Amino acid sequence: MSSDRTYHHGDLRRAVLTAALDVIRAEGPAALSLRDLARRAGVSHAAPAHHFKDRTGLLTAVAAEGYGLFADALADAPDLRERGVRYVRFAAEHPAHFQVMFQPDLYRADDPDLLAAKERASVELRAGVTDLPSGGGENARLTGVAAWSLAHGFATLLLSGNLSGAVGDRDPEEVFRALATPVFAPDGPN
Template identity: 50%
Template sequence: MTPRAYHHGDLHRAVLDAAVQAVLEVGPSQLSLRDLARRAGVSHAAPAYHFGNKAGLLTTLAAEGFRMLAEHLTEVLERTGSFLEVGVAYVHFAVEHRAHTQVMFRPDLYEASRADVVEARAAATEALTRGIGTLPPEVVGPDPKVAALAAWSFVHGFADLWLGGALTEAESGDLTESAQAVARYLFDTGTAQ
């Protein structure tokens, strides 16, 4: 019995942290449990024991990401009351939690119907939708669901362009200022948000 394999402390967290690093380096599709065990310094059977298989691990990572996103958006909305700031917070979350974001929006790689994922994703969606509720009705239009989808498409698309390096330096500038400017363009209320 080696201390490395059996006295790790929080092995569950260690494997998830190793998964975040691996996703950043090789992407979620190329992730392997054996590599995660090596990265975490545990036996090759440990990740399978805790997560079952790769899909189980990615499911846990997706649920964690959606929970963190929901908490972040809710905190920003409660603190600022501003849709614009919720949108910027989404972009910042995607940039700061790139590995989680890469997994969260690849339901083909994990068990999207698992209860913890469904619950966490619903909480994140609800937080973003509540942000839309801060806008005047004339800006939201007749269908708040369409406005929420437009807002999500904006923030997610902008984050994806930013992360992919698709924006030139002139187009990108400062992350926060750029996200705010595009949000104002999309949902201009004629007043500061």
Template identity: 75%
Template sequence: MTTRSTYHHGDLRQAVLAAALDVIAAEGPGALSLRDLARRAGVSHAAPAHHFKDRTGLLTAVAAEGYDLLAGALAGTPELRERGVRYVRFAVEHPAHFQVMFRPELLRADDPALLAAKERASAELRAGVAGLADVPDAREAGIAAWSLAHGFATLLLTRNVTDALGGRDPEEYFRSLAGLLFAERHSRERPEREEEGHGRVDG
């Protein structure tokens, strides 16, 4: 006779979330089934619904947890490039969360916990941009920085830059990429400023 494991209220929720992350990492979010997760957790097939209601609720909880983890990963460093490195590191360390967080069609967009977690992560991203000098549009600068980090993380997880890395550490490679872009920006600004100075008569 098989004895089912018993969980306290909070333990069951975490057990189902952990099982969901395993499935997403191995097979993608499309493979999720509350009934299958209940079997993995050793509880009745109806038990997960008490916490998540349905599959969308479960994926929303995964995304909210991911945004909270991302906010924590980004906190504590003022330099934008290092925040980008931490963003890439987060994606590598939490690939299942990363797969779900940016798929709005899978989520309950008005979920309070999701909205609050997204705002915490967004605030950390904005804080990095706030440290840049001479940025005409902070919002556009933030989107540019996010695009670089998110794009590289996605290419890394889908193994589309394996050959380009050539065995190099992905974080160091990202630092080089970000440095090239920053250097290009400064090199363009410098001639423009020097040109503005030509012909200027002081006094």
């Protein structure tokens, strides 16, 4: 919802979440204010609090929604490398969610909806590791940490603009795929 339109009817919760995502994408989570979001939606300053209670509640809803979208994005990836590509794609397509999801000091980590969404995402992330020939145990766990580090680091650098020179005009997903192939291809390191 754009900042110059007012809210008249429909789903206020969704309208506030959408406005919050716009603010986070443009200015970061620190710029978020329920009063400002109410103004953007054209409702009383108390209306967003009805749905989210407070700023932390709103950020918890953003994180829960983000983890749900993240789990959906990772689902059915054929292998660990492609889960990494989808990780990078998710970050590029949902930068506001991504910013909030990995800052647990911003939200209520014990929220049931958030916990359920995080668990779904974790299952999808782990699925790529369990498909590797190395099997389970400590090796699989460390491989999972390495894969997460590579995908998360690449996505974070991409969103912050720090890969502009290195990636140039190439598709970031293809660059990530090329980086990840020797390490996380289904047949293992080359």
